[in-house]
Amino acid sequence: MSAASLLKRPLLIALAVVMAAAPFAGATPASAAATSSLSKSAAAARPAFQLPFPCGQQWRLDSWGHAPALDMTKEPNQAGTEGATLVAPAAGRVNQSFLHANAGNLIQIDHGGGWFTTYIHLQVRSVQVGANVTMGQMIGRVGHTGETSNGVPHVHVEQAFDANGNGSATWGVAGSERVVQMYNGASYGTANSQTFRNVTSNNTCGGTPPERYKYWVDTFADAPGRSTPGGTRTGTLLAGTNYVYCKVEGPVVSVGSAHNKWWLQTDLDTGNPWQNQYVSAYYLTRWGNDEARDNNGNTIRDCVF
Numbered sequence: 602m603s604a605a606s607l608l609k610r611p612l613l614i615a616l617a618v619v620m621a622a623a624p625f626a627g628a629t630p631a632s633a634a635a636t637s638s639l640s641k642s643a644a645a646a647r648p649a650f651q652l653p654f655p656c657g658q659q660w661r662l663d664s665w666g667h668a669p670a671l672d673m674t675k676e677p678n679q680a681g682t683e684g685a686t687l688v689a690p691a692a693g694r695v696n697q698s699f700l701h702a703n704a705g706n707l708i709q710i711d712h713g714g715g716w717f718t719t720y721i722h723l724q725v726r727s728v729q730v731g732a733n734v735t736m737g738q739m740i741g742r743v744g745h746t747g748e749t750s751n752g753v754p755h756v757h758v759e760q761a762f763d764a765n766g767n768g769s770a771t772w773g774v775a776g777s778e779r780v781v782q783m784y785n786g787a788s789y790g791t792a793n794s795q796t797f798r799n800v801t802s803n804n805t806c807g808g809t810p811p812e813r814y815k816y817w818v819d820t821f822a823d824a825p826g827r828s829t830p831g832g833t834r835t836g837t838l839l840a841g842t843n844y845v846y847c848k849v850e851g852p853v854v855s856v857g858s859a860h861n862k863w864w865l866q867t868d869l870d871t872g873n874p875w876q877n878q879y880v881s882a883y884y885l886t887r888w889g890n891d892e893a894r895d896n897n898g899n900t901i902r903d904c905v906f
Contacts, residue, residue: 625704625721625749625773646714648691650760651736652784652802653720655686662789662797669781669790672755675743676799683754684724684877685743688804689734690784693718696769698729704757704773705747708740715763717770717778722750722757725904727846737805739846742877758782815844816895818865819887824880826872830864836872838880843867845880847904848893854881861885863893866904 654660659676675682697709706723724744734740745754759779761770771777782789785803819842826836830851845865853862863882869875882893893901
């Protein structure tokens with residue numbers, strides 16, 4: 602999107618059955634002794650987690666049959682859940698980022714002091730292992746990847762404390778190191794079958810969210826926006842200074858001797874849908890054939906799916 606202008610799908614009851622009955626294959630439980638309770642000192646050290654969504658958004662939180670884990674869908678009525686921006690609930694370092702056979706795209710963040718958060722079923726992972734993140738920084742997009750998503754867009758979220766001190770946190774099954782979740786000082790998921798409606802995110806409401814996951818580029822002409830690289834036309838990215846998120850290889854766009862194989866994920870200025878669409882890197886003004894760099898010469902990172 603330019604600096605200048607800077608599914609609705611019901612949450613099926615089958616999701617509750619699947620998530621309650623079928624743990625994620627490959628998830629490793631911790632010992633019962635390690636997860637039975639948190640010491641007062643550990644609980645006091647919990648980061649001031651905020652809901653992992655941009656400021657002001659409202660989300661529904663369900664514990665179903667797997668408390669204290671929570672499944673989160675966007676209000677009202679889950680509309681806009683698929684592809685919604687997921688942000689870090691607190692500063693930390695990415696501990697895991699990979700595609701799991703049952704859980705789909707998964708990210709785990711080490712927030713220090715033994716505290717971790719885990720996110721699964723993501724459409725897109727925007728950070729890789731070792732990346733440092735700040736509160737409010739985009740880390741991915743909500744989706745429905747993995748068999749245990751039951752094909753329903755949502756993000757499965759867990760907070761965990763490394764009770765056994767091994768430098769990581771187990772997730773996904775009863776007996777793992779996951780704990781009751783807290784956001785903005787309130788507790789959620791203390792028992793199964795809980796639903797919290799219209800929970801409002803206060804993430805980075807006190808200031809501008811970090812911009813370092815955006816690459817600023819100049820485009821020499823209005824660029825057609827497409828749903829996928831080379832796919833259906835959805836809108837337009839206006840000429841000027843714009844931000845993009847990442848690049849992916851696709852059909853080559855060429856005019857005369859100029860050509861470019863890269864497509865840039867961005868938010869369009871006009872169109873429907875306008876978020877998370879693609880424009881050809883052919884429209885970048887500063888670089889040559891098959892280049893995808895920002896205005897400072899930094900290579901735009903690959904999109905991680």
